[in-house]
Amino acid sequence: MVFKKTIAAAATAAALMMTPTTANAASQDEQVRKLDIMLMVTSLRCRMGSDDFQPQYRKFSASHITALNAAARRLESGLVARHGQKGAKRALDRISVGMANQYGQGHPWLGCAELKEITSDLAGTKDPAVLAQAADELLGPAPRSGGRWARR
Numbered sequence: 001m002v003f004k005k006t007i008a009a010a011a012t013a014a015a016l017m018m019t020p021t022t023a024n025a026a027s028q029d030e031q032v033r034k035l036d037i038m039l040m041v042t043s044l045r046c047r048m049g050s051d052d053f054q055p056q057y058r059k060f061s062a063s064h065i066t067a068l069n070a071a072a073r074r075l076e077s078g079l080v081a082r083h084g085q086k087g088a089k090r091a092l093d094r095i096s097v098g099m100a101n102q103y104g105q106g107h108p109w110l111g112c113a114e115l116k117e118i119t120s121d122l123a124g125t126k127d128p129a130v131l132a133q134a135a136d137e138l139l140g141p142a143p144r145s146g147g148r149w150a151r152r
Contacts, residue, residue, distance in 0.1 A: 033095065042103050
């Protein structure tokens, strides 16, 4: 239960820091939420090795808590408007569980060392646009060429 609340709070904050247009606000909020979940899940997976990045993830989460919480609130509000209160809860659960399942065995093209470096870099910035850019580049099935984060 605490795990789900932490994921929801982090994703909400990330999404809220961004200032997207109404048309793509939900998708950007969802992407920021997914970025946070991916980093949290992979930090748990990597915690036993030499590239444990849970301290960096905690710093990232603390640095961006306002943006993550805001994004989560906007995402939830949009889902409530579309699906009602119960439907929104189910949709949020599907997002969280889907991300946990997707990244539970690791990131498809980044190892723990790269994720540690990226998380540390993200923790050091206050720019909410960076979260959206990182989500766009890091959540795909393969690295995107020319990106700031995907070139690692």
